[in-house]
Each structure stands twice: as C-alpha cells, then as structure tokens.
Amino acid sequence: MAEASAPTATRVVELAGGVGGAKLAEGLQAVAGAGLTVIVNTADDTERHGLLVCPDHDTVLYTLAKVENEELGWGLAGDSWTAMGALERLGEPGWFRLGDLDLATHIARTERLRRGGRLTEVLGGLQRSLGIAATILPMADEPIRTRVRTADGWLEFQDYFVRLRQAPNVTEVEFAGISHARPTAEVGAAIAAAEVIVIAPSNPIVSIGPILAVPGLTELLAIARGRGTPVVAVSGIIGGKALKGPADRLLASLGHEPTALGVARGYAGLIDAFVLDTVDAALAPAVEALGIRPVVTDSIMTDDASRERLAREVLAAAG
Numbered sequence: 001m002a003e004a005s006a007p008t009a010t011r012v013v014e015l016a017g018g019v020g021g022a023k024l025a026e027g028l029q030a031v032a033g034a035g036l037t038v039i040v041n042t043a044d045d046t047e048r049h050g051l052l053v054c055p056d057h058d059t060v061l062y063t064l065a066k067v068e069n070e071e072l073g074w075g076l077a078g079d080s081w082t083a084m085g086a087l088e089r090l091g092e093p094g095w096f097r098l099g100d101l102d103l104a105t106h107i108a109r110t111e112r113l114r115r116g117g118r119l120t121e122v123l124g125g126l127q128r129s130l131g132i133a134a135t136i137l138p139m140a141d142e143p144i145r146t147r148v149r150t151a152d153g154w155l156e157f158q159d160y161f162v163r164l165r166q167a168p169n170v171t172e173v174e175f176a177g178i179s180h181a182r183p184t185a186e187v188g189a190a191i192a193a194a195e196v197i198v199i200a201p202s203n204p205i206v207s208i209g210p211i212l213a214v215p216g217l218t219e220l221l222a223i224a225r226g227r228g229t230p231v232v233a234v235s236g237i238i239g240g241k242a243l244k245g246p247a248d249r250l251l252a253s254l255g256h257e258p259t260a261l262g263v264a265r266g267y268a269g270l271i272d273a274f275v276l277d278t279v280d281a282a283l284a285p286a287v288e289a290l291g292i293r294p295v296v297t298d299s300i301m302t303d304d305a306s307r308e309r310l311a312r313e314v315l316a317a318a319g
C-alpha cells in the first residue's frame with residue numbers, strides 16, 4: 001500500500017465526471033482549497049422543460065458545497081418533487097426528475113445564458129453563490145452532447161442513462177458538436193498553471209472521454225507534462241466492476257477490457273501514474289509495462305476522511 005505523505009502541490013487540476021469525480025474533488029478541495037480547479041464533462045448536459053441541466057457540473061458543485069443528495073447521487077439533499085408532479089399533470093414527461101430546489105439552479109443558469117452569459121461565467125456565478133473554495137470549469141463553452149448507438153439506433157445520453165436505465169448494449173459513442181469546441185481561456189490557464197493534473201475515477205468513455213476529445217485539450221496536457229507537470233489517473237473500475245454506472249459494460253461492448261488495466265490502456269501516452277485499488281494489485285506489472293507508474297492503494301471513498309486520504313495519496317503519487 002502506498003504511504004500517504006504531505007503533498008506540496010497547491011495548484012491542482014482535476015478532470016472529472018459526476019459522482020466519482022465529485023468525491024475525489026471534495027478530498028482535493030480539503031487539501032488544496034482555492035488551488036483546486038475541476039474541469040467537468042458537459043456532454044451529459046441536457047435541455048429539460050426549456051432549462052439547461054448540467055448534471056456533472058451540478059454534482060461536483062453540490063458535493064463541494066456539501067449540499068448534495070448522497071442517496072440519489074445527484075441533486076440536492078432534502079429536495080422535494082412538487083413541481084415535477086405538476087409538470088406531469090400538464091402532460092410533460094417525468095422520467096428525468098428535477099427537484100423543487102434543484103430547479104432554481106437550472107432556472108438561474110438558463111436565464112443568465114439567455115441574457116448572453118458565457119457558460120464558464122454563468123457556472124462561476126453559481127459557484128460563488130454557493131461559496132465553494134474551488135473553481136469548476138466546463139470543459140468548453142460550446143454545447144457538446146453524448147449520443148450512444150444501440151440496436152434501436154442513436155439515443156441521446158440521458159435517454160439511454162436515465163429513461164432506459166443503461167440497459168441497451170452500446171456499440172458506438174459520439175460527442176455531437178465536439179469539432180466546433182475549443183478549450184476555453186480559463187481551461188488553458190488552469191492546465192498551464194497546474195502543479196499536478198488528476199484524472200478522476202469517472203467513466204473513462206462518457207465522462208473523461210468527452211473532456212479529452214475537446215480539440216486541443218490533450219495537446220494542452222502534453223505541453224504541461226513536457227514542462228514537468230505530472231498527470232495521475234485514478235481507476236474507477238475495481239475488481240472488474242464500475243463503482244457506479246455502466247463503465248464496465250461500456251468498456252466491454254466497445255471492445256476494451258473491462259478492468260483497471262483496460263482503463264490504464266486507454267490513458268497510455270497521456271499519464272505518468274495510475275492509481276489502482278488493492279483488489280487489483282496483480283494488474284500493477286501490466287500497468288508498468290505500459291510505461292505508467294502504478295500506485296496501489298485502497299481507493300474506495302466512503303466518507304470525508306477517505307476522500308481526503310485518497311486525495312493526499314494521489315498528490316503524493318504525482319511525486
């Protein structure tokens with residue numbers, strides 16, 4: 001097991017999706033405070049009832065503000081569903097549930113974007129209102145939407161994820177709009193200033209995949225690495241199973257090995273170190289053979305203390 005030592009990094013960038021990314025972000029925020037910048041996936045974003053919903057941003061925001069609904073893994077603690085019931089009575093679809101309190105976030109965001117705000121600025125305003133120390137940047141300001149191909153044709157991501165409960169077999173994934181997107185100035189500056197870059201234990205295909213697919217993003221990471229900034233990824237697959245969501249099934253149906261080693265292979269050439277759970281210690285030599293330094297530790301984050309402990313180990317792993 002790796003020893004947790006006092007990290008020195010104060011400027012940390014994390015690439016993150018939803019729950020796994022948010023939990024590690026909380027640990028990293030406890031260590032780096034305002035020095036943490038989280039670059040979140042926006043390809044899960046969706047328009048519901050005329051409102052822009054940004055699931056991964058909001059999961060990270062609510063978690064860092066300590067107001068997240070831990071039971072659901074999305075939305076706000078103590079939320080209620082009165083407005084959703086009223087919408088359903090009017091004949092609107094109710095399978096994607098927006099809580100009464102959560103609705104305020106989507107209304108404010110949509111209104112500010114309609115007034116001409118840039119996504120990065122609008123999300124920054126929400127973060128300031130909730131008083132978090134870290135900064136959460138969308139991976140790009142342009143709209144990018146994940147679509148998955150199944151036997152029934154192409155589906156919008158939330159249609160697959162929530163309405164169909166990830167049941168269909170996925171044979172292809174695309175990020176619509178990605179060719180028009182570019183890393184924002186804020187994303188570029190954060191990566192350039194980072195002392196450590198962390199890839200969260202999020203879904204490598206549909207959470208980290210879209211971030212890395214933004215044209216120019218991997219080049220920014222390569223420039224940072226060239227200047228000596230280490231990139232460390234954490235496996236979200238433990239013992240061949242995703243901690244949450246369909247990552248293991250997506251990896252397999254898209255022709256990748258559904259193990260931590262399969263995840264490491266996907267990041268080969270991009271990262272310096274890879275954090276695997278103790279359960280997967282036997283995969284460490286194969287990770288090393290990819291030219292990536294394996295770091296074996298207990299990587300399951302059950303509470304605040306384990307989130308901070310893993311964050312410290314990840315930063316220490318960066319060396």
Ligand code: FO1
Nearest residue numbers: 018044054055058074075095096097098162
């Ligand atoms: N996930 C669900 O399983 N059911 C829902 O009704 C649902 C609503 C929802 C509303 C706002 C939000 O920010 C997230 C929401 N999610 C819901 C979570 C979301 O679909 C996924 O967890 C992420 O897109 C995957 O990272």
